[in-house]
Amino acid sequence: MDVVIAGAGSIGLLFGSFLAEKGHRVTFLVRRAEQAERLVKEGLVKYRNGLEVSRQEVKAILNEADIPEDAFIIVAVKTGGITEVVNKLRSLPNPLLFIQNGLSHYEMAMNLDATSRSMAFATVEHGAERLGDNMVAHHGIGFTKIAVGRGIETDFRWFETLQSEVFPVEFHPNAEKLLLRKVIVNCLINPLTAILLQKNGELLRNRQSKELFDQLYDEIMAVFPEMKTELPYDQASEICRRTASNTSSMLTDRMRGNRMEIDAIVGALIRKAEARGGALPMLSIFEKLLVAMDGAGGLKRSWED
Ligand code: PAF
Secondary structure (H helix, E strand, O other): OEEEEEOOOHHHHHHHHHHHHOOOEEEEEOOOHHHHHHHHHHOEEEEEOOEEEEEEOOEEEOOHHHOOOOOEEEEOOOHHHHHHHHHHHOOOOOOEEEOOOOOHHHHHHHOOOOOOOOEEEEEEOOEEEEEEOOEEEEEEOOOEEEEEEEOOOHHHHHHHHHOEOOEOEEEOOOHHHHHHHHHHHHHHHHHHHHHHOOOOOHHHHOHHHHHHHHHHHHHHHHHOOOHHHHOOHHHHHHHHHHOOOOOOHHHHHHHHOOOOOHHHHHHHHHHHHHHOOOOOHHHHHHHHHHHHHOOOOHHHHHHHO
16 A cells, blocks of 8 residues: 655654555655655664664655555654644545644644545554654554544554554544543653653652652543543553653653643643643643743753853
8 A cells, every 4th residue: 555654753754664564655755855865765764672673665755746646644743743734735635644642633633624534543652763864763662543533444444454563553432532541641751751851661660750650640530530441550651661761752852952742742631621620730830840941952052051
């Protein structure tokens, strides 16, 4: 199958690699000619435990007009870039799978004009790091969960053919619940790792960090009790354990001086809690700390200035 992946960051590259390994024709839709050239010339390389485990031939395009007619499209850009991509894909009828953190992309996607097209949302619990334009490190195995937002599930069922020990796939009946579950996972892991400068596994190994993790879990579940069955404590800590050696996306952004996805992840959950008359005081303090740190030009620069 022709699969176009809009966005070649850590998750886009990781998905591209698993798809190409299964024989799918993978094309990346990217913004920079330099990245397109590198992907085509050098292939897409995946590392695990510091070793190259796969090198796949892929294509790359800069323009949506070059998307193959029957292609399945995966939107794997970060929340900050989603409006631009959605506007480019607006008039196409192809099925779309969105993989973003947060909740805000849900409504934007569901309000797209081409109402006949199928649309699904995925959450990804892998630890992944983009090492370069064509290189990704797989730091931890996690579930890919998919829920159909609109249209027919069979448009997406083929994804199960990717199923393996290193790429578990599961379908979920409710897209909004699935995204909320992932936002909670992200709120538990990302702010603490970004503030404390810890890899995911440290949150469970360090006694103080674990206390904060546990308290935050209780705080969130007190406001969203129905999510306890969707995300029992053991599952939340298991995600940390599976991605122990991973640097969370928020910590990666902080270290690189990129904007962190604070509003899409933390702000979204705080607003959702407020909408039902609840409060998340601990998470709100973490939000303030993160906002104070954000955009400081990366750890090294903010220290030196
Ligand atoms: O944002 C991230 O880093 C990831 O979603 C996760 C699953 C928390 C692993 O680090």
